[in-house]
Amino acid sequence: MALPKVNDMYLDVLNILSDKKEYKRTxxxxxxxxxxxxxxxxxxxxxxxxxxxxxxxxxxxxxILKKLPLLKAKEEDMFQLLKKD
Known part of the structure; x- marks a missing residue:
């Protein structure tokens, strides 16, 4: 199986971050x-x-998600989904 393109992984990332915890990019x-x-x-x-x-x-x-802004990065390579008010 070939690696998915960036656009094919949006939901994967958002599903992981949906718990509002911080995760390293790796x-x-x-x-x-x-x-x-x-x-x-x-x-x-x-x-x-x-x-x-x-x-x-x-x-x-x-x-890309940080520019939308859907993510915040407290430090480099640490990401968290922004809370919706």
Whole structure:
């Protein structure tokens, strides 16, 4: 199975963050990899710079969600879904 595109993982991220807890980007990526049963090949696929491709996609997605603004980041790589008033 090929890695899902960024747009295919929005609901995965929002479902994980729906408990309003803070999560590290890498933890979110690993949870999605487990839920979607990523193969070892997909889990170990690296970008030219050395980072894991699926971690990078979740980071890109979190960046998009922060701009909406659906997420807040108290510190770099820590994300939490904003509470709806």
């Amino acid at each position: 933890k979110i990526a690993d949870m999605i990899a487990d839920q979607r049963n990523f193969s070892e090949k997909d889990r170990n696929d690296r970008l030219d710079g050395g980072g894991l491709r699926y971690h990078n996609r979740i980071g890109g997605l979190a960046h």
